[in-house]
Amino acid sequence: MRNYFDILTILAEKDFKVRYRNSVLGFLWSLLNPLAYMAILTLVFSYLLRVSIPNFAGWLLVALLVWRFFSVGTAQGLFSIVSNPSLVSKVYVPRYMIVLSNNLANFLGSSLEFLVLLPLLLGLGVGLTVTALLLPILLVLEFLLVFALSLSLSALNVKYRDFYQLWDIALQLGFFLSPIVYSASLIPARFYFLYSLNPVTRLMEALRGIFLEHQLPTVFDMTVVLGSIILFLALGLLIFRRLEKGFAEEL
Numbered sequence: 001m002r003n004y005f006d007i008l009t010i011l012a013e014k015d016f017k018v019r020y021r022n023s024v025l026g027f028l029w030s031l032l033n034p035l036a037y038m039a040i041l042t043l044v045f046s047y048l049l050r051v052s053i054p055n056f057a058g059w060l061l062v063a064l065l066v067w068r069f070f071s072v073g074t075a076q077g078l079f080s081i082v083s084n085p086s087l088v089s090k091v092y093v094p095r096y097m098i099v100l101s102n103n104l105a106n107f108l109g110s111s112l113e114f115l116v117l118l119p120l121l122l123g124l125g126v127g128l129t130v131t132a133l134l135l136p137i138l139l140v141l142e143f144l145l146v147f148a149l150s151l152s153l154s155a156l157n158v159k160y161r162d163f164y165q166l167w168d169i170a171l172q173l174g175f176f177l178s179p180i181v182y183s184a185s186l187i188p189a190r191f192y193f194l195y196s197l198n199p200v201t202r203l204m205e206a207l208r209g210i211f212l213e214h215q216l217p218t219v220f221d222m223t224v225v226l227g228s229i230i231l232f233l234a235l236g237l238l239i240f241r242r243l244e245k246g247f248a249e250e251l
Contacts, residue, residue: 081098081154121211135207202224206225
């Protein structure tokens with residue numbers, strides 16, 4: 001167990017360093033990206049389309065970071081097995097650890113982004129209260145969701161090399177099906193329950209709640225997120241274990 005922990009640490013550290021290697025600004029790019037989106041979308045929606053959401057910039061930035069954590073984590077997790085053929089064929093290491101280390105590197109980067117978010121929210125006039133202390137718990141839950149999905153995504157991408165194209169389309173669709181640039185209250189009542197079952201939406205609403213409204217996540221938020229993690233983890237383990245026997249031959 002100790003050896004596996006050491007291997008996991010080494011792999012996660014390698015993945016984290018590789019992401020910012022040969023980059024002049026390094027980690028700052030991961031923050032500049034959502035900030036640029038925030039500035040552009042705030043200009044469009046607040047000033048041109050006259051959106052009346054209070055503190056729209058902060059409201060938007062929280063959701064963008066949640067979405068970035070999810071989209072980048074699953075997109076990179078999808079390639080975690082394919083991009084490490086030597087670990088699969090030449091070194092004995094539980095293959096799920098390759099996916100896990102990749103997700104841990106993303107978790108570290110996203111956690112740093114959210115740490116930078118706190119002074120940004122203060123600068124935008126958002127007063128932080130004790131509810132902000134729930135941030136680590138919600139980030140861990142999102143990490144578990146990303147890992148659960150990455151297990152099946154990484155295995156399917158080995159078997160079907162164009163699978164990443166489908167996931168890219170799914171992420172583009174998911175961006176507009178999540179309340180990032182609009183309020184969930186705009187969804188028609190007859191579709192709202194189905195819409196609200198999106199675990200990423202529930203994480204966005206929970207984080208907006210603790211930062212902007214100083215409220216605890218609702219029981220419904222936590223039920224949907226935890227239920228989704230359990231469901232996707234069970235499905236991911238099933239798919240991963242079924243397909244991993246062919247990894248070495250496929251790579």
